[in-house]
Amino acid sequence: MATRDAIALAGGPSYAVELGRLDGLSSTASSIDGMFPSPFFNLDQLTQLFAGNGLLQTDMIALSAGHTVGFAHCNTFASRIRGSSVDPTMSPRYVAQLQRSCPPNVDPRIAVAMDPVTPRAFDNQYFKNLQNGMGLLGSDQVLYSDPRSRPIVDSWAQSSVAFNQAFVTAMTKLGRVGVKTGSQGNIRRNCAVLN
Template sequence: MESRRSLIVALSAIVLLLPLFIATATAQSKLSRDFYKSSCPNVESLVRSAVANKFRQTFVTAPATLRLFFHDCFVRGCDASVMLASPNGNAEKDHPDNLSLAGDGFDTVIKAKAAVDRNSRCKNKVSCADILALATRDVVVLTGGQSYPVELGRRDGRISSKSSVQNQLPHPNFNLNQLNAIFASHGLTQKDMIALSGAHSIGFSHCNKMSNRIYNFSPRMEIDPKLNTQYALQLRQMCPRKVDPRIAINMDPTTPRKFDNTYYKNLKQGKGLFTSDQVLFTDSRSKTVVNSFASSPAAFNKAFADAMTKLGRVGVLTGRQGEIRIDCTRPN
């Protein structure tokens, strides 16, 4: 009797979860590499050209766009909700975890959207979410990374709230368990997480995100012992005590403007800027993958492409869900 009751409970749980699995699979199946083949066949070249123009104006275009895509997908899914503005400061972009997103990322998508819509065949047919996904791939290539195919067919969300960001993004002081948990909640594996962390190969952070590692780390230690001492002293020069916390620091001290696997080589030398970076090497459960990526650019590039594809499927709106925004910053 007890075993039968357990079986019934288990079957009930499966039945309850089945619609979720079907909905997820259906949404993903509607994404395709040639989604705009008929409606806007040259969308990729239009976006690529606009992104390249923006990149020529400022390098920040690259890390800003890449980070924007990640922050968008981890909150409400890849629906460009992070682009929406709120007159009362209550949108996703207004949450403290998003205030450091560089304006050049938003501007890249807006300029690419304008370029697409200037084409009469494409006008108002391509979503801001898809443009962000394409622009992200393009900035990776512009900084020396490997190209990868982008699945398309996302629709734009209409909802954006500051409260939805709470506890949805990884923090600089996360340990491996916390990193794995937050990525797993979006269907991403530990290997995916380590590969996506390679986005820290380009871009910057700010003094207030890592100052705890170089000053007053513990009652007995000024500097985090897992941090390379020479590197820590360099960071102190860039971030002296009581400095403006918004001062920018390169995430990769070796090749900060090149998307490559040097990030992982830095981790092996104790030069991960965040605790959440360095733990990837100091924790034995992730160390093997870091070593693999550090020794093989090809292994990293493939893993990154695979992880970006999976990230781009998170929480997507397709078909009749959402909309195609005319203006990326507000619902239609």
Template sequence: MKKQKTLIFHPLLPFLLLLQIFGVASNAQPNRLSTNFYRNICPNVESLVRAAVETKFRQTFVTAPATLRLFFHDCFVRGCDASILLASPNGKAEKDHPDNLSLAGDGFDTVIKAKSAVDSIAQCRNKVSCADILALAARDAVNLAGGPFYPVELGRRDGRISTIAGVQRKIPGPGFSLNHLISMFSRHKLHLTDLIALSGAHTIGFSHCGRFSHRIYNFSRSSSIDPTLNMAYAMQLRQTCPKNVDPRIAINMDPTTFNTFDNAYYKNLIEGKGLFTSDQELFTDARSRATVNLFASNSAAFGDAFAQAMIKLGRIGVLTGKKGEIRIDCSKPN
């Protein structure tokens, strides 16, 4: 008769298996973003960043739109890796691209100040990435301006690469059609509602005359003014931006409550007061009009949608775990 094999059960086997499972999970954790990533590394990171942003915000309101736009421009190019902060000695970094030259210096300064505040604490020094500091600063800037407060997922690491060529066709332009915008946002797993909500950031933004002057002068053979523009608003824009004026002159994108992060942007679209073609098309296009109407009539719905869209935006192309680095100086690789 064939001898039967004896199976030996080791009393520690279940424990070893659990240890192995949780060990894998533990090793995998740094590769994921989480709201409590710095709990044991720099537990006060959020309050440190908040205090720095608040100080900067009290000095100039431009802190809010500048920091928010900086975060968006960073995430849409190489992912949220703070590559927008890198400087190049020969002017070949992301920040040197024409689409980024209008980024306000106050956004960069906000991150520098917040980084300095975090690194002033010995436990935190060089432990928090510039990418995470930018994500936190953007949230705090929005909230200080009257917008929603939302949880920021952390654990990003900083990229080492920043090239001017990498920006090409990755930043939404003021003349983009809704089809173009939908295609661009969908590549980052952002849907139409996210697109409409994130466009609401223009409620505290500003723009230069050269970005929209074609809509108020020589728009077409049949009309010198874009017919989707409110005529009174178009005349107001002409006064602010007359022909041959310095195209770098800046005006507020929200002509009503430009110093408050609110839903006035959508109310303006309904009245034909969207500054960019890409803004106004959100109302003229039937696919997005219902959401514009919802956000215009319900500020809570806009706030919730914006918060969710910002969380999703912050996940784009992140570097985690052993990828990337934590920069000592946000403007240059280690």
């Protein structure tokens, strides 16, 4: 519910959160290895990862737009803005801006806004940024540079209503991934501590 509320407070859609999920019986960092997309994934890798959780490519693109808010550390995109390996799908002006914010040997704690235009608003600017070569992560920009996903990006760049509807659908489906039932989980008395 916190995610839903943060999205709504940032101007995004509000939606019903399905309640009643059980908490897991264990919690380890290693249990999530391979479950989150790398900032270096291509479209096939992104699609495959999300499909493994029953989500369509359309869902993945909608959920990727969560990058319309938040920050990324320089090391997650530095390889796209350096020397002769500058990513040709990026806007040269955006590359220059990022090079100033993230010079070589920058403090690894430095981060930049994922959406340089409306960093505090949950909106469809993410898709407009992709059209303009301003996807911060390679896994963002590939949604526009790959012709298989570009029509969805173009559509949602034009219609915030269509994007918001798709995002709500995708978030609802995401909330159904890995639901625990019966003895697979429990309700924690304290969310921060296993029973």
